[in-house]
Amino acid sequence: MPKDHGIGASSKRREDVRFLTGQGRYTDDINLHGQAYVHFLRSDVAHGRLNKVDTSAAEGMPGVIRIFTGKDFEGVGGLPCGWQVTDRHGNPMQEPAHPVLAQGKVRHVGDPIAAVVAETAAEARNAAEAIVLDIEELPAVVDMKKALRPDAPKVHDDLSSNLCYDWGFVEENKAAVDEAFSKAAHVTTLELVNNRLSPNAMEPRVAVGDYNTGTDDSTLYTTSQNPHVIRLLMGAFVLGIPEHKLRVVAPDVGGGFGSKIFHYAEEAFCTFAAKAIRRPVKWTASRSEAFITDAHGRDHVTKIELALDAENNFTAIRTETYANMGAYLSTFAPSVPTWLHGTLMAGNYRTPLIYVNVKAVFTNTVPVDAYRGAGRPEATFQLERLVDKAARELGVDPVDLRRQNFITQFPYATPVAVEYDTGDYNATMDKLLEMIDRDGFEARAAKSKADGKLRGLGINCYIEACGIAPSALVGQLGARAGLYESATVRVNATGGIVVMTGSHSHGQGHETSFAQVVADMIGVPEAQVEIVHGDTANTPMGMGTYGSRSIAVGGSAMVRATEKIIKKAKKIAAHLMEASEGDIELKDGQFTVAGTDKSVAWGDVTLAAYVPHNYPLTELEPGLEETAFYDPNNFTYPAGAYACEVEVDPETGKVTICSFAAADDFGNVINPMIVSGQVHGGLAQGIGQALLENVSYDENGQLLSASYMDYAMPRADDVPFYQVDHSCVTPCTHNPLGVKGCGEAGAIGSPPAVVNAVIDALHRGGMKHVAHIDMPLTPARVWSAMHG
Amino acid sequence: MYSFEFAKPKTIDEAVAALAGEEAQALGGGQTLLPTMKQRLAAPATLVSLNSIPEMIGVCVNDAGHVCIGGATPHAVVAREAAAHYPALAALAGHIGDPAVRNRGTIGGSLANNDPSACYPAAALGSGAVIKTNTRDIAADDYFLGMFETALNEGEIITEVRFPVPQKVNYQKFVQPASRFALVGVFVAKYADGVRVAVTGASSDGVFRWAEAEAALNADFSKAAIDALSPPEGTMISDLHGTDAYRAHLVKVMTGRAVAAA
Known part of the structure; x- marks a missing residue:
């Protein structure tokens, strides 16, 4: 039976009452x-x-x-x-x-x-x-390759060129990678664009x-x-x-x-x-200002190659990417195409040799920086499109080719500098296939054909690195900040608990799910726990919320602080019951002495902490407030398998998504409803990228997609009812909650599923010349590709 | 938005008088004008709202059987009240924009603006409607003069639009993904005296009649009748959302679908 409170319960989002009734207090309300x-x-x-x-x-x-x-x-x-x-x-x-x-x-x-x-x-x-x-x-420079020509106008006169950096990863592996390609039984090559996106938060x-x-x-x-x-x-x-x-x-x-x-x-x-x-x-900001001042996302132009041996094992991957920085370096821009992208190029696969080259380029466009997924969607899109193309070229089933190359032993050190602690990619793939009735696809395709439509199925995997990040590691990689998180747990005299977290909630539901964790640990009702965030005057130094890090890093800090609270509270309880500290147990908000019927309530202990009349003052300070900082010792690695089924109207090129299924392994889940909601939102954004959204500049650097008249956001009728599942669980091995993070997965995993499905539909319709279509797959682009 | 005076006449005569003022501008539902003013791209001295003139609001059927729609009637009202008399027109109105647009935007405002991607121009031209103003009746064939250009004179107000009801009719809109205006919209109507095919969204000259398709459909009102035709590519719009060739292709596809569904 599902839990009705605490960790694992689908507690209703308490913040939504104020958000949905116009009682939120946003910056513009101040x-x-x-x-x-x-x-x-x-x-x-x-x-x-x-x-x-x-x-x-x-x-x-x-x-x-x-x-x-x-x-x-x-x-x-x-x-x-x-x-x-x-x-x-x-x-x-x-x-x-x-x-x-x-x-x-x-x-x-x-x-x-x-x-x-x-x-x-x-x-x-x-x-x-x-x-x-x-x-x-x-003269403006807009196109990245033109910007790198020796005679290109310079965005910054005092720099030597428009090249921000030319990054090689792992540079020492380059020769070995090249050699693997020279020995390959088959090489699949794909050139693609990861389209530039405008973030479009509801609140400017x-x-x-x-x-x-x-x-x-x-x-x-x-x-x-x-x-x-x-x-x-x-x-x-x-x-x-x-x-x-x-x-x-x-x-x-x-x-x-x-x-x-x-x-x-x-x-x-x-x-x-x-x-x-x-x-x-x-x-x-007006919405018009948002389009020309909010940092954009993505905007990569990539050539990627996969080498396979005669048994279809992946032997090497080689990529060359041009990454648009825009006119200035936004706060974390340089990290996105490098450490958040190159390190994920192994994906879910045992490819022994990988070389990633990234040229970051200045252009006369809005700065580009992290956008939901940040680097990882770009890596996933390349890799999962490439593997699909390889399967087609080799005439093998795309699921079988993936399974054959899956990483199955953990921990697994990739050739791109990260170590996956745990995972089970066959489990999420099995779950996905169970969800989508793959065997019934041919019958559905036949029905579509009778309606004059081409049906296609796209399947892909993804892995991401979340819970950013071990400070010592990112320091070596060039970060000018630490990436720990903090929490202060303040217990009041009457037993109420306030958690001041360095994480920040801007839609994620922390006020609900964070409270679930603390309430569960102490055994009090969730309503007794309040989450405070967003003000440097009353929260400990925190690094904030991005990279699906809040529960994995912020939640871990909160667990550590709560553990300290429980430890101290047990000491107070031991004093009150004249028992040994080691015999004290805390369950459902009651402290008991093992083997006896003695007990004191949570509220008795908290009151004693602040009214220390009967209190071990010589050994223990009064009060009940603890702070913890948590610095993770690895990233977390959520992973999963996604499937999309589409119909393409061959007369117009219009793509309709018939179904979308996502099987994710997020490790342990605090609030399944919130996790599902996060996946839904991510999928909408990923489908938006795949089918609709595109920031478009003309050659003079004028923004053509400067309003919703020309920038297409996904609407409710553009997306299907999703099937989401997160029952495959391999708990993270290195944080106290065993959680991995879920905020970006949907946006990372979904674009290749959509594009794979459209290419599948066109091939089934006999248009085998269409190897790839660049996103967004608008009707006009699909129709052009069909007739190209 | 700059400051402006606001007039809210109760009769057509009062509206005409108000519009004679210096830099006065008629306001229908404001679905185009107000965003333009907010961007400070338009700065009328006086806005004359046409939305409180009872004689310009509503749907009725006249003695000739024509569906008559007051110039200030919102799309949502047309969608509701014209459904029994001219279902295809009601359906077209019911798919313009979103509920907010449909409850503010008016038929007169849409026709006076003559956006090259708007739906109503296709309905008016495709139905051979008569655009009644405070001074005259204008046949739809004489009314649309190009993108955002109409036969209206300065200060002239669309008071009513009269639609003859066809024997067979259908409107097919292929939406532009962002704005959901018509990337291409084709209105096909078969009358006793012939077929009319009006195309919106596609041409840089605005809404137009596809004469070759009309001729073919007059001979044989079937999808197959237009198979051999090619819409005129020369004037088609090319933009972010589709090339001229794509739009020309869509004109034919949507025409075929409209004929099949009529």
Whole structure:
């Protein structure tokens, strides 16, 4: 029988009551006394020399308080990059300056040039229109390969070229990989594009800066996934505010998908300007601004090759990828195509030799950084499309080819520097096949054919590295931060529990699932546990939420802190019952002495901790509050098998998804309903990438997909009712909950399933010339491929 | 959005008077105009709302059997109230945009704007409708002059649209994946005096009649009748969502489907 509370129960999401009834408190709901508003004047050209910014007419406009330009930020730090990649030759990446407001040049449409602070948002915007710009437009670089030509215009004049880095991984293996290819019985090659995506969180970004003249304290309210990281980056690297004088609050946040990890110019500006004008300063992005300022995702162009021996064993993989960085390095941009991508190129397979080459390129486009999955969807897509193509070329069943090459012994050290602790890829594949009735496919295909449609089935696997990450390891890889997580468990006198976590919830349901863990450990009702997050003033230093890390790393910190609480509470209970500490047991919120009928309740112990009249004060401090920091000793490796069935309308090229099944191994599951919801959302985004979404620039760097009129988001009728299963469980071996993380799996595993299914449908329809179609598989693209 | 004056006339005469003012602009449901104003790409001095004029709202059938729709009638009302009289028109209205669009957007607003991807122009042209204004009656064949261009004069108001009801009719819309406007929409209507085929979404000249298909269908109202035809490729739109060749192909496919479903 399913549990009705605690770990493993599908407890209802307590936060949804306020989210769904309009009672959430988002950053835009925060309005401070005396607040002014900022409007950013942004570049409408992709590349240009900024000869003059004439604000004289604008300064006299009604309501204007002050106008800022790049000049005001001379001597102020630029936006920092949090990860340094070292190239194939041992040199650091090229790292350009990223000023808060443009200085000297503009480098993408949306680059902020000036900021007007006024009494109202409309007055700020009116005045911004009166600023006269003298911009000498320069040729833009948009296409990555063209950007690397010697004669290409340079995005950053002070860099030697538009190449950020040329990364080889593992460089020492390159010769051996090349040799394996020369000896291969069969080589499958695939060139593909991983399309650029716009994150489109439901809540656009907002920032409110505040300055307290009495205490010299600054506060930033912002739509962030990691307020402590923003405090550190902005305080230490941009504005020079020590952390004890800077508070960052990320209240309710309406979705992030990675785009709200990064430190953005608008956050630094509002904090800076609030101090400059001695008034709170607020910025609320329009959706149009979101399209040209939120960091985009993906945008890889790849050639991948697979070598196989005569028995169809994978012997080597070789890839060459061009990864778009955009105009500046966003906070974690360099890590995405390298350490979050190259390390996953083994996938679920025993390929002994792998070489990954990545060229990161600056272009006159919006910066690109982590977006749900970040590097791992790109790796999975390449590999799972490639294996499918290999199976087709070899005339073998794509499931059999995968199974033949599965890793089956754990732990498994891949040739790309990670060690999978545990997994069972045959188990998830078996589960998937059970879910999809593969044997019935031919009958379904025949029915589709009778309706004039082509039916196809796509199956693939995925693996991801989550629970980012061991600090010592990522430090060696170039991270300029640690990646532990923290939790403080504060037990009040009357037994209520407040958990202050460094993780941040922006839709994930932490307030519910985290409470389930602590309530389960102590044996109290979930309602007795409150989860607090998002404010640097009342939570311990934490690294925030991304990379499916919250339960694996943040949850582990919370477990460690709760263990400390239980240990101390048992000591108090032992004193109260005049028993030996070793004999105390805690169950269902009652402390008992083993072998006796003595007991004290949780509330008796917590009260004693704060009213220590009868208390071992000589041995134990009063109070019941503990903090733990948890630094994982490995990534976690969720994995699974996905299947998609589609119908293609041969007359129009339109793809309809008939069914989608996902069999995931997430390790232990805290709240199955929330996990299913996370998979559903990930699948919608992955299907969106596969069929609909595409950021498109013209050759001059103008964004063509700048609104929902041209950027297609998945809607309810674009996606099917999903079949999801997470009953295959190989618990993570190195964290206390045995959990792996589930937030990104759906977005990582689903695009290849969709594309594999469409290619399958076309081949079954006789169009065997179609080896691949680049995402998104819009009707027009599918039709063109069919007739290409 | 810039500041503007707002007028809410109760009669057509009051509306005409208000529109005579300097930089006055008629407001239907505002589904195109308001986003444009929010982006500060339009800045009328006065908005004259046509949504409170009772004589311009509603659906009825006149003595000639034509379905008459007031110019300020929202799509949702057409979807509901025209269903008994002209089901294909009601179905078309019921699939424009989303519920919010359908409850604000009006037939007069759509026809006055003449977006090259809108649905109503196909219905009006395909039905040989009469567009009644405050000063005259305009035959649909004379009304659509190109992308966002119509025969309307400055300040002229669409008060009513009259649709003759065909013997057979169907509208096929192939949606643009992002906007869900028609990437190509084809309205096929068979009347006693001939077949009309109106195409929206496809041409850079806006909605048009596909004369060759009409001729073929007049001879033989079947999907097979258009098999040998090729829609005119020269004026087809090429954009992010489809090439001209793809759109031309879709015109034929959607025409065939409309004939089959009519």
